[in-house]
Structures are given as structure tokens and as C-alpha cells.
Amino acid sequence: MANQEDKFKKVVSHAKEYGYVFQSSEIYDGLSAVYDYAQNGVELKKNIREYWWKAMVQMNDNIVGLDAAIFMHPTTWKASGHVDAFNDPLIDNKDSKKRYRADVLIEDYVGKLDAKIEKEVAKAAKRFGESFDKTEFLATNTRVVGYKAKGEAILQRMGKSLEKEDLADVKLLIEELEIGCPLSGSKNWTDVKQFNLMFGTKLGASADTAMDLYLRPETAQGIFVNFLNVQKTGRMKIPFGIAQTGKAFRNEIVARQFIFRMREFEQMEMQFFVRPGTQKEWYEQWKENRLKWHLSLGMGEDNYRFHDHDKLAHYADAAADIEFRFPFGFKELEGIHSRTDFDLKAHEEHSGKKLQYFDPEINERYVPYVVETSIGLDRMFLAVFSNSLQEEALENGTTRTVLKLPAVLAPTKAAVLPLVKKDGLPEIAKKIVEDLKWDFNVAYDEKDAVGRRYRRQDANGTPFCITVDHDTLTDDSVTIRHRDTMEQQRVKISELKALIKEEVDVKNWLMKM
Ligand code: GAP
Numbered sequence: 001m002a003n004q005e006d007k008f009k010k011v012v013s014h015a016k017e018y019g020y021v022f023q024s025s026e027i028y029d030g031l032s033a034v035y036d037y038a039q040n041g042v043e044l045k046k047n048i049r050e051y052w053w054k055a056m057v058q059m060n061d062n063i064v065g066l067d068a069a070i071f072m073h074p075t076t077w078k079a080s081g082h083v084d085a086f087n088d089p090l091i092d093n094k095d096s097k098k099r100y101r102a103d104v105l106i107e108d109y110v111g112k113l114d115a116k117i118e119k120e121v122a123k124a125a126k127r128f129g130e131s132f133d134k135t136e137f138l139a140t141n142t143r144v145v146g147y148k149a150k151g152e153a154i155l156q157r158m159g160k161s162l163e164k165e166d167l168a169d170v171k172l173l174i175e176e177l178e179i180g181c182p183l184s185g186s187k188n189w190t191d192v193k194q195f196n197l198m199f200g201t202k203l204g205a206s207a208d209t210a211m212d213l214y215l216r217p218e219t220a221q222g223i224f225v226n227f228l229n230v231q232k233t234g235r236m237k238i239p240f241g242i243a244q245t246g247k248a249f250r251n252e253i254v255a256r257q258f259i260f261r262m263r264e265f266e267q268m269e270m271q272f273f274v275r276p277g278t279q280k281e282w283y284e285q286w287k288e289n290r291l292k293w294h295l296s297l298g299m300g301e302d303n304y305r306f307h308d309h310d311k312l313a314h315y316a317d318a319a320a321d322i323e324f325r326f327p328f329g330f331k332e333l334e335g336i337h338s339r340t341d342f343d344l345k346a347h348e349e350h351s352g353k354k355l356q357y358f359d360p361e362i363n364e365r366y367v368p369y370v371v372e373t374s375i376g377l378d379r380m381f382l383a384v385f386s387n388s389l390q391e392e393a394l395e396n397g398t399t400r401t402v403l404k405l406p407a408v409l410a411p412t413k414a415a416v417l418p419l420v421k422k423d424g425l426p427e428i429a430k431k432i433v434e435d436l437k438w439d440f441n442v443a444y445d446e447k448d449a450v451g452r453r454y455r456r457q458d459a460n461g462t463p464f465c466i467t468v469d470h471d472t473l474t475d476d477s478v479t480i481r482h483r484d485t486m487e488q489q490r491v492k493i494s495e496l497k498a499l500i501k502e503e504v505d506v507k508n509w510l511m512k513m
Pocket of ligand 1: 250259262263265269332333375378
């Protein structure tokens with residue numbers, strides 16, 4: 001645990017030191033759970049967004065994009081159920097005066113049971129070596145089976161109590177499990193209460209005529225209300241999808257863990273409209289497809305797992321999370337939801353407008369069902385960034401800090417370094433930068449010894465360093481150093497573009513899907 005905390009602290013401080021993420025309004029002591037993306041962060045974020053957009057929109061003939069406004073007619077949120085049901089169960093600790101999400105306290109307790117299971121597995125794997133059979137061990141080891149059953153029973157009881165709005169039982173569960181305040185350890189809790197997460201605002205200049213609005217808590221509703229506009233103008237045939245990236249806002253009670261849970265964040269969502277009755281098939285297909293997208297980035301198969309929901313949101317008939325191993329354990333990264341026809345039907349009822357599709361193949365008119373994929377861009381950023389940050393012991397006894405970002409996502413693809421600041425080397429280096437910058441983000445760096453510059457670029461996540469030396473003057477060649485292996489290669493300047501493209505090209509990465 002201490003190790004995990006240390007690693008997480010390093011992630012947060014590295015993100016600041018290398019110009020990735022800053023606390024919002026830092027000079028005024030910051031704003032809780034609101035962050036700004038700095039010069040490198042904005043590039044990484046843009047590259048993740050593009051990687052998603054290419055995979056979802058550009059590569060799928062039947063998915064198109066949308067950029068709906070953040071402000072929406074307030075009835076939208078009545079129809080979607082957010083006014084009445086977008087609540088978190090909160091609980092206060094009377095001694096520490098800290099507020100928590102009751103369900104998160106319980107989930108964290110179960111997370112500790114999961115950690116115990118992982119510990120048992122690691123111990124047994126070490127003991128049995130090659131002959132270790134993980135599946136059999138998980139099914140037969142009494143301690144592991146006990147932890148698993150306990151965790152499942154707890155989550156099931158919590159799910160049922162939340163569904164029935166039995167908040168007294170949620171409190172009882174916290175007391176029975178003897179869960180203490182994570183900060184003070186105190187078990188002196190208030191009752192559990194519901195708290196709506198939407199931010200309210202006003203539209204209009206005069207107080208009498210101003211209209212109460214909400215900042216959208218999800219981008220999805222912008223897609224639902226435009227469903228028929230897009231279907232008709234794009235002559236889309238079911239099944240088809242509408243994809244959108246954009247800001248969403250939630251007044252999170254427990255806003256901690258850096259950019260994992262923010263009050264202003266960005267979502268990348270896709271609603272896939274299907275014929276009623278086919279939603280389960282599409283749901284399974286999108287689960288598989290989205291996992292493949294994650295795996296294409298090469299961040300380790302073991303770092304992902306599915307979590308199928310027992311407790312379903314008011315709009316869903318099936319739902320799963322893709323969880324990622326963050327520095328603080330496995331947590332939700334993306335949601336895949338089979339949302340039925342709930343949203344479109346609700347908008348029909350509240351607007352009085354039909355939101356139906358005529359299916360020429362079966363000669364029928366119907367309200368389509370929807371399968372949604374929804375990922376937080378900031379959460380994906382944290383997954384990529386935290387997984388990439390590594391301390392590596394080198395053969396010479398020193399260590400290096402290296403940000404092994406997937407090259408396709410790296411903010412700067414190459415840094416060009418003249419070995420010395422004289423003899424015409426800076427001019428050649430600058431010329432290389434001028435040529436390459438039409439295709440890639442490249443940096444020029446002439447300050448400090450070349451070894452220090454390598455380290456700086458390693459920590460910055462730059463996949464290539466290109467060094468111009470005195471031989472370049474006569475052979476038109478440079479040394480290209482690969483960030484991850486630290487291997488160096490002598491290549492012609494004219495070969496640089498193709499070599500870098502091979503490593504950073506979106507196509508080469510997405511082809512792994
Ligand atoms: N339209 C469905 C929807 O919004 P969700 O599970 O509430 O579903 C989807 O959110 C994704 O948005 C999550 O998997 C997560 O990646 C991201 N997300 C949700 N709340 C967030 C927050 N407060 N901060 C950062 N990301 C968040």
C-alpha cells in the first residue's frame with residue numbers, strides 16, 4: 001500500500017514537473033478536483049482523443065461524429081432521469097467532518113479483499129513455480145474462495161439496498177464491516193443521504209426571466225436529442241452510431257485521486273442505435289471491441305479486467321466496466337452500457353416529438369435500442385501516464401526516470417540535439433526540426449551535456465532523440481536513440497521521417513486491434 005501511495009505521489013509530481021497537469025487556479029491555492037492541462041498534457045490528451053476518434057468514427061463507415069452544446073434545454077435532464085435519480089449516497093464522519101460516498105467506502109473494503117486474493121495468488125505462484133495453475137487455485141484455495149464469497153455478498157447486499165433506496169441498510173453495512181473514516185479511523189458516522197450531482201446555472205440577463213439550466217453531467221444526451229436529425233440528414237441505416245467528445249460536469253462528493261475523479265472532465269462517448277432484440281449481441285461485440293482498442297496500446301493485458309454490474313442504472317439492461325490497474329488499484333476506466341430504448345422514449349414523451357426509425361428491411365417503425373461506450377478522457381490520460389512512468393535501474397548502477405508513453409500518443413515524437421552549440425551543428429539540427437515538423441511534433445534542445453538531454457527527454461516521454469555530431473557534417477547521418485531500449489542507430493537524415501512514422505503512425509497501432 002505504501003508503495004502504491006508513493007508511486008501515485010510520483011505520478012502527480014511528475015505530471016506537474018514536466019508540464020502535463022497543473023492544479024487549476026494554483027496561485028489562488030487551487031480549486032478542488034479541477035485541473036488544467038499544460039503544454040505537454042494538452043498534446044497527450046489530444047492524441048488520446050484522436051486515437052479514439054480514428055478508431056470509432058474514421059474506421060467505422062456506420063459511425064458519425066457530433067459536437068452538441070454543453071447547455072441543453074432543462075427538460076432534457078428531467079427526461080433522462082438525472083433530475084430525480086443522478087444521486088450519490090453520501091455519509092459524513094462526525095469526528096473528522098469528512099464526507100464520503102457510502103458506496104465507495106464499501107467498494108474500497110471489497111477492494112482490500114481483492115488485494116488479499118492477489119497477494120495469495122502471488123505467494124502461491126512463487127511457491128509452485130511453473131506448475132502453478134491460477135484458475136484452479138482461485139477455485140479451490142479456501143482462503144481465496146472465502147474472500148471472494150465475502151466480497152460478492154457485500155456488493156450484492158449493497159446493490160440491493162441502493163436499488164430499494166434502503167439507505168439505513170447501507171449505513172448498517174458500513175457499521176457491520178467496521179469501516180472507519182479513511183483519514184481518522186473514526187467509526188462515528190451520520191445517516192446516509194442522497195445528493196444530486198448536477199451543477200445548476202442560469203441562462204438570461206434578468207433575474208425574473210432567467211431560465212434554470214444544468215451543466216451537462218454526460219455528453220450522451222446531446223446525441224439522443226439529435227438522433228433523428230443525424231439519422232435523416234446522414235441517411236443512416238440501423239445499426240449505426242453517433243460519437244462525441246466533450247466536457248461533462250459533476251459535483252462529485254469525493255473528488256480525490258487527482259484527475260481520476262474531477263468536477264469538470266471530458267468524455268468520449270458513442271451511442272450505437274440497434275434494432276430492438278439485437279442489443280445483447282451488440283453489447284457483447286462492443287465490449288470486445290473496446291477492450292481490443294485498449295490492448296492495442298500495449299499497456300499489458302493483465303492491467304485490464306471486466307466488471308459486470310449487478311446493480312444497473314435506471315436506463316440499462318446490461319452494463320460492464322473495463323477496469324484498469326491504476327496506482328491505487330483496479331478502477332473503472334470505461335463503461336459499456338446496454339441502455340435499451342429508455343432515453344429515446346423518455347425524450348419522445350417529454351418533447352411530444354417522435355424519435356422513431358422506419359426499418360425498410362423488416363418494414364417496421366420502432367424506437368431503436370442503444371448500446372453505449374463511454375470513456376473518460378482524463379481517466380484514460382491517467383491510465384496511460386501512470387502506467388508509463390517507470391524508474392529503471394541501469395547497468396551502471398544509476399537509475400533513470402522514463403515515461404514510456406505509447407509512441408503514438410507521445411506529445412513530442414522526437415527531440416533534435418546538436419552535440420555542441422558550434423561548428424554548424426545547431427544549424428543542421430534546426431534544419432532537421434524544420435523538415436520534420438510538417439509531420440510530427442518535434443523539439444530542439446541544445447542546453448546541457450547530451451546525456452542530461454537524453455534523460456530530460458526520457459522523463460518527458462519523447463520516443464526518439466536525434467543527435468547531430470561532427471560526422472554529420474560529412475556523411476549526412478545522425479544518431480537516433482530509442483527511448484525504451486536506449487539503443488542507438490546511425491541513419492541518414494533522409495531516412496528519419498520514415499523511421500519515426502513507422503513507430504508513431506496511428507495505422508500501425510490500430511492494426512493491432
Ligand atoms: N453516459 C454514460 C456515463 O456517463 P458513467 O459511467 O457515469 O457513464 C462514463 O461515466 C465514464 O466517464 C467513466 O467510465 C469515467 O471514465 C468517466 N467519468 C465519470 N465521472 C468522472 C469524473 N468525475 N471524473 C473523471 N472521469 C469521469
